[in-house]
Amino acid sequence: MSWLRAAGRRLRRAGVFLRRDKKAAAGSVILLLLLIVAIFPSWFTPDDPAAEIYTPGIGLSWAHPLGTTSFGQDVFSQVIAGTRQSVFIALIVGLLSTILSVVIGVSAAYLGGWIDDVLSMFTDVVLVIPTFPLIIVITAYLKNASFWLMVMVLVFTGWSYGARQLRVQALSLRNRDYLLAARARGESALYVIFVELLPPMTSLIVANFLGAALYAVLAASGLQFVGLGNINAQSWGTMLYWAQNNEALATGLPLWALAPGIAIAVLGSALALLNYAFDEVANPALRPVSRRKVRALS
Amino acid sequence: MRFLVRRVGFLLVALWVALTVNFFIPRLMPGNPAEAMMAKFRGHVNPVALHALEVAFGVNTHQSLASAYVQYVGNTLHGNLGISTSYFPLPVATVIMRALPWSLGLVGLSTVLGFLVGTAIGAIAAWRRGGVLDSVLPPTFVVISAFPYFWVGLLFIWLFALTLNWFPLLGGYSETATPALTWSFVGDVLVHAVLPAFTILLTSIGGWILTMRNNMITVVAEDYVKMARAKGLKPRRILWQYAGRNALLPNLTGFAMSLGFVISGAILVEYVFNYPGLGFMLLQAVENEDYPLMQSLFLLITVAVLFAIFLSDVATAALDPRTRSSS
Numbered sequence: 001m002s003w004l005r006a007a008g009r010r011l012r013r014a015g016v017f018l019r020r021d022k023k024a025a026a027g028s029v030i031l032l033l034l035l036i037v038a039i040f041p042s043w044f045t046p047d048d049p050a051a052e053i054y055t056p057g058i059g060l061s062w063a064h065p066l067g068t069t070s071f072g073q074d075v076f077s078q079v080i081a082g083t084r085q086s087v088f089i090a091l092i093v094g095l096l097s098t099i100l101s102v103v104i105g106v107s108a109a110y111l112g113g114w115i116d117d118v119l120s121m122f123t124d125v126v127l128v129i130p131t132f133p134l135i136i137v138i139t140a141y142l143k144n145a146s147f148w149l150m151v152m153v154l155v156f157t158g159w160s161y162g163a164r165q166l167r168v169q170a171l172s173l174r175n176r177d178y179l180l181a182a183r184a185r186g187e188s189a190l191y192v193i194f195v196e197l198l199p200p201m202t203s204l205i206v207a208n209f210l211g212a213a214l215y216a217v218l219a220a221s222g223l224q225f226v227g228l229g230n231i232n233a234q235s236w237g238t239m240l241y242w243a244q245n246n247e248a249l250a251t252g253l254p255l256w257a258l259a260p261g262i263a264i265a266v267l268g269s270a271l272a273l274l275n276y277a278f279d280e281v282a283n284p285a286l287r288p289v290s291r292r293k294v295r296a297l298s
Numbered sequence: 299m300r301f302l303v304r305r306v307g308f309l310l311v312a313l314w315v316a317l318t319v320n321f322f323i324p325r326l327m328p329g330n331p332a333e334a335m336m337a338k339f340r341g342h343v344n345p346v347a348l349h350a351l352e353v354a355f356g357v358n359t360h361q362s363l364a365s366a367y368v369q370y371v372g373n374t375l376h377g378n379l380g381i382s383t384s385y386f387p388l389p390v391a392t393v394i395m396r397a398l399p400w401s402l403g404l405v406g407l408s409t410v411l412g413f414l415v416g417t418a419i420g421a422i423a424a425w426r427r428g429g430v431l432d433s434v435l436p437p438t439f440v441v442i443s444a445f446p447y448f449w450v451g452l453l454f455i456w457l458f459a460l461t462l463n464w465f466p467l468l469g470g471y472s473e474t475a476t477p478a479l480t481w482s483f484v485g486d487v488l489v490h491a492v493l494p495a496f497t498i499l500l501t502s503i504g505g506w507i508l509t510m511r512n513n514m515i516t517v518v519a520e521d522y523v524k525m526a527r528a529k530g531l532k533p534r535r536i537l538w539q540y541a542g543r544n545a546l547l548p549n550l551t552g553f554a555m556s557l558g559f560v561i562s563g564a565i566l567v568e569y570v571f572n573y574p575g576l577g578f579m580l581l582q583a584v585e586n587e588d589y590p591l592m593q594s595l596f597l598l599i600t601v602a603v604l605f606a607i608f609l610s611d612v613a614t615a616a617l618d619p620r621t622r623s624s625s
Contacts, residue, residue, distance in 0.1 A: 132562030261449035268444030
C-alpha cells in the first residue's frame with residue numbers, strides 16, 4: 001500500500017502548489033470548467049447549434065445571450081458546442097506529441113553516439129521548417145481535413161520543440177551518480193529510463209504537454225478559420241470561418257466573430273498560465289520574489 | 299569557424315529536406331488533385347513548360363521517381379518554378395516577386411522590432427526584479443500570447459477600422475491610389491500597415507519578453523555581475539554590456555526557433571487584413587487550387603526562415619567568443 005500513500009502525498013503536494021500559486025490555480029479551474037462543458041454540452045444549452053430556426057442577425061437578448069448568426073443560429077449554443085473539439089484537440093495532440101517528444105528526445109540522449117546524431121539532426125530540421133505553411137499545403141491537398149487527420153498533422157509537426165528540450169535535460173542527467181549506480185546494478189535500460197531518468201523530468205514533460213496543447217489549439221483554429229478544416233463541424237475555428245465569410249464584423253454582428261475568439265483565448269490562456277506556473281516549478285530561480293527581499297539584496 | 303561551417307552544413311541539409319518534402323507531398327496525397335489542374339493546362343502551355351509541371355507533380359510521367367526528382371531539383375535551383383494557374387500565363391516566380399516586398403516590409407520589420415523591444419523590456423523587467431514592470435508585464439503577455447493572432451487582427455479591424463474609423467479596413471494601399479514613389483502613396487502604404495504590424499507586434503512580443511526575462515534572472519545571479527557591481531560600474535553598463543549581452547545569446551537561438559511560429563501567425567494576419575503579401579497569396583493559391591504557386595510559396599517561406607535562422611547563428615558567433623573557438 002506504499003504506492004497509495006505516495007500517491008496521496010503527491011496529491012496533497014499538488015493541492016498545496018495550487019493554493020500557493022494563483023496562476024496555476026486559475027489555469028486549472030478554467031481548464032476543468034471547459035472540460036466539463038466539452039463533455040456535457042447539453043447541461044449548458046439545450047439548443048441545436050446548427051439549427052437555423054431563429055430570427056437572423058439579432059444582438060444581445062435573454063433568449064440569445066450572444067445574439068444569433070445571419071443564418072438564424074444561436075451563437076451561445078455554437079460556442080458551447082464548439083468547446084468539445086478545441087479542448088479534445090488540445091488534450092489529444094498535447095498527449096501524443098509529448099509521447100513522441102519523450103521517445104525521440106530521451107532515446108537520443110540515452111543511447112548517444114550516431115543514434116543521437118541522427119535523431120538530433122532530424123529534430124532540428126523538423127523544428128526549423130515552418131510548420132504552418134507546411135500544414136496549409138498538406139491540408140489543401142486533403143480537402144476539409146477531418147478531426148483525426150488534423151490531429152495527426154498537428155502531432156507530426158508539433159513534437160520537435162519538446163524533443164529538443166527533453167534531450168538536453170536527459171543529457172544533463174545521464175551521467176549522474178544515481179543513474180550510473182542503477183546501470184552498475186545491472187538494471188535493464190527500460191527500468192533505468194522509466195524509474196530513474198523520467199521522474200525527475202516530470203515538470204519539463206508537463207510543461208511540454210501544455211506548450212504542445214496550446215500550439216494545437218491555435219494552429220487548429222487558424223486552419224479552421226481559413227476553411228481548411230471540416231467546415232461543417234462544430235468548432236470555434238469553424239464559427240470564425242462562417243463569421244468571416246458572412247462579414248459578421250461589417251454587418252453589425254461582432255459577437256458572432258468575437259465570442260469564439262474569446263473562447264479560444266480563454267482556453268489558450270489557461271494552458272499558458274499553467275505552463276508559466278510549471279516553468280517556475282522546474283526553475284526555482286524564476287519564482288516570484290517579495291519586494292522586501294529584492295531591496296535587501298541590492 | 300568550425301561553428302559556422304557546421305551551421306552552413308545544417309542550412310544545406312534543411313534546405314534539401316524542404317525541397318524533398320515539397321517534391322513528395324503531391325505524390326503522397328490520395329488521388330493527386332494536381333491531375334485535374336494539368337488537364338486545364340494541356341494545349342494552353344508550351345510543351346516544355348507542361349513537362350516541367352508534370353515532373354514537379356508526378357502526373358503523366360513515364361520517368362522513374364529518381365530521374366523526376368533530379369530534374370525537379372534542377373528546375374527549382376534554376377528558378378523554374380512553373381506557371382501559376384490563377385495568374386495564367388504568368389510564371390510563378392513573377393507572381394511571387396509581386397508579393398515579396400510587402401511581406402518583407404510588414405512581417406520582417408514588425409518581427410525584428412518585436413524582438414528588439416521585447417528583449418529590452420525583458421532585460422529591464424529582470425533587472426528591476428519585483429518592480430512594477432516585472433509584476434505586470436510577464437503575466438499580461440503570457441495571456442496575450444495565447445490569443446490567436448488572426449483574432450487579434452479581427453478585433454483591431456472591428457475596433458479601430460469599423461467602429462472608430464481611425465485606420466483603413468483592408469489591403470496594402472487604397473484602391474484609388476496609383477503605386478508610385480510619391481509621398482502620398484508612401485503615406486497611404488504606411489497607414490495601411492499600422493494595424494497588421496501592430497497585431498504581429500502585440501502577439502509576438504510576449505515570447506521575447508518572457509525568455510529574455512528568464513535568461514536575465516539567471517545571468518544577474520552570476521558572480522561576474524556581482525564583481526562588476528563591486529567594481530562600482532554604472533548600473534546601465536552592467537545591465538546592457540555585462541548581463542544583457544550574455545542573456546541575449548539563448549534569446550537569439552530562441553529567435554531562430556520561434557521564427558517559424560511568428561511567420562505562421564503573420565500568414566493569418568495578412569489573410570485577415572487582405573494584405574498583399576506571401577501569406578495572403580498562399581491562402582489565395584489554396585482557394586484557387588493553384589498548386590504550383592502554393593508549393594513554391596511554401597518553399598520560399600521555408601528558405602526565408604532558414605536564412606533568417608542562419609543569420610541569427612552568425613550573430614551568435616559574433617557575440618559569443620566561445621562559439622568561435624575551435625574547441
